[in-house]
Amino acid sequence: xxxxxxxxxxxxxxxxxxxxxxxxxxxxxxxxxxxxxxxxxxxxxxxxxxxxxxxxxxxxxxxxxxxxxxxxxxxxxxxxxxxxxxxxxxxxxxxxxxxxxxxxxxxxxxxxxxxxxxxxxxxxxxxxxxxxxxxxxxxxxxxxxxxxxxxxxxxxxxxxxxxxxxxxxxxxxxxxxxxxxxxxxxxxxxxxxxxxxxxxxxxxxxxxxxxxxxxxxxxxxxxxxxxxxxxxxxxxxxxxxxxxxxxxxxxxxxxx
Numbered sequence: 001x002x003x004x005x006x007x008x009x010x011x012x013x014x015x016x017x018x019x020x021x022x023x024x025x026x027x028x029x030x031x032x033x034x035x036x037x038x039x040x041x042x043x044x045x046x047x048x049x050x051x052x053x054x055x056x057x058x059x060x061x062x063x064x065x066x067x068x069x070x071x072x073x074x075x076x077x078x079x080x081x082x083x084x085x086x087x088x089x090x091x092x093x094x095x096x097x098x099x100x101x102x103x104x105x106x107x108x109x110x111x112x113x114x115x116x117x118x119x120x121x122x123x124x125x126x127x128x129x130x131x132x133x134x135x136x137x138x139x140x141x142x143x144x145x146x147x148x149x150x151x152x153x154x155x156x157x158x159x160x161x162x163x164x165x166x167x168x169x170x171x172x173x174x175x176x177x178x179x180x181x182x183x184x185x186x187x188x189x190x191x192x193x194x195x196x197x198x199x200x201x202x203x204x205x206x207x208x209x210x211x212x213x214x215x216x217x218x219x220x221x222x223x224x225x226x227x228x229x230x231x232x233x234x235x236x237x238x239x240x241x242x243x244x245x246x247x248x249x250x251x252x253x254x255x256x
Contacts, residue, residue: 023143024059103136112162192221
């Protein structure tokens with residue numbers, strides 16, 4: 001997609017210094033700082049907080065950024081490291097909340113989320129004509145003990161023209177939740193329920209293909225192990241489809 005975009009973010013953080021806080025949300029794959037974090041990892045100046053899996057745990061990413069030897073970096077890289085730590089680090093203890101707002105405009109040569117789908121599929125996905133789009137949304141994060149609650153509803157006029165988007169398109173604008181989940185994490189395990197974009201595999205190449213659906217699925221996620229060695233699994237229900245006899249079959253996807 002060839003596009004230009006203007007984003008106007010706003011952030012509000014609320015915290016109460018009550019007790020030791022252990023919860024941590026994920027850093028979305030679309031977060032503005034992800035390309036910089038991946039660059040630092042690829043350049044060998046920052047340890048990968050979670051090799052072979054994305055998204056990052058926010059607290060783990062902050063620890064990796066804080067451990068970077070900034071004396072060996074160029075001035076622009078040092079500035080980016082400082083900005084990422086300032087944006088992601090929590091300096092308060094106890095129950096905590098944050099609200100992020102954003103609005104944006106974009107001009108694109110096609111409305112598809114995945115440009116590799118142009119002129120593919122049945123029916124064939126045509127790029128259509130170039131259009132301008134408007135988007136905006138609010139991200140809410142609440143942390144309490146080992147539990148993180150996150151939701152990020154947003155609207156985007158591009159969704160009305162994306163054939164892969166199956167939500168409502170009969171309004172002036174269309175919207176969805178970029179991520180919405182409950183995550184409970186402990187020292188040797190994690191339970192997750194909701195939706196968030198994931199990538200399994202080396203970050204420098206395309207990850208394991210879990211589904212041909214370009215938008216994330218509601219799923220149950222489980223993690224057992226340490227930061228250096230762990231087992232991960234996701235379980236989700238797919239659309240029910242008829243078999244060769246016409247009987248409806250409930251379908252599920254299990255990946256680990």
